[in-house]
Ligand SMILES: Nc1ncnc2c1ncn2[C@@H]1O[C@H](COP(=O)(O)OP(=O)(O)OP(=O)(O)O)[C@@H](O)[C@H]1O
């Protein structure tokens with residue numbers, strides 16, 4: 001089973017405008033409201049493809065009630081931990097030329113009791129052999145030591161841990177030696193403290209992280225594809241999207257695709273990277289933070305690059 005934990009979920013509102021002009025009143029079209037937060041999206045993507053998964057998340061206030069309702073309507077197996085704090089609401093502004101601007105609220109602090117309840121819930125759900133995906137930002141006031149003890153209680157259940165977070169939370173979680181991390185280029189650059197401008201630089205940074213005790217470093221690079229550094233070596237892959245509509249959540253579908261294949265057969269790292277690229281590309285071709293289903297995932301848009309041009313400058317951020 002793949003269980004996701006989203007400490008800072010959100011209600012994702014996407015608004016479409018012709019062009020984003022600051023300081024004016026803009027009339028938006030096609031507003032959509034979707035359940036959000038990175039772990040939630042991983043479970044949504046798995047569910048859309050018939051793969052069992054449970055999303056564990058705190059929910060509070062009107063936004064939390066709406067988020068729970070949307071997940072229930074979508075048939076997403078969730079375990080809600082009711083909290084007093086209001087769940088945040090994040091806004092995506094999508095322009096006609098494909099530019100995406102995201103406005104993410106910080107979220108609201110969880111109490112010590114909330115964190116204890118979440119940890120207890122996870123202890124009852126997670127069993128040996130499961131994958132637990134801890135994804136997204138942490139709410140304000142969530143300390144590195146709280147994060148470490150949450151992660152340690154998960155690894156104590158002999159689950160494999162995948163982390164997709166950023167900044168201080170990513171640094172803190174590395175101390176607990178997760179099996180896999182899924183940074184994008186910006187997150188990995190921040191982690192190693194230098195810009196990463198080519199595939200060679202990404203590989204060197206991922207290898208550095210692996211030396212710190214992480215088994216698999218799966219780097220998503222937007223339109224530049226992805227790099228996987230694992231005990232088996234380095235793999236580089238690319239994906240093509242004819243009409244990109246929204247990259248929001250592409251990294252979450254990408255991680256979901258990887259885990260589906262890898263949790264089934266840990267020797268098939270090539271297959272897992274191809275699956276990840278196919279799911280990420282499919283998510284990119286959908287609006288808002290929509291997740292792709294089987295009919296949208298097209299493996300012919302994806303390839304592993306056997307002899308990559310290591311010095312090619314990366315184009316995507
Ligand atoms: N423009 C694109 N063209 C082709 N593939 C893309 C494009 N953008 C994203 N992808 C695919 O989706 C994967 C994940 O994208 P990206 O690196 O942008 O994730 P991310 O930054 O973690 O996103 P998010 O945090 O919104 O989930 C990429 O590795 C790639 O396979």
Ligand SMILES: O=P(O)(O)OC[C@@]1(O)O[C@H](CO)[C@@H](O)[C@@H]1O
Nearest residue numbers: 036037038090104136137248249
């Ligand atoms: O603020 P965070 O936790 O870093 O990211 C949250 C978020 O931007 O990530 C998802 C897309 O990956 C969205 O559903 C959500 O709004």
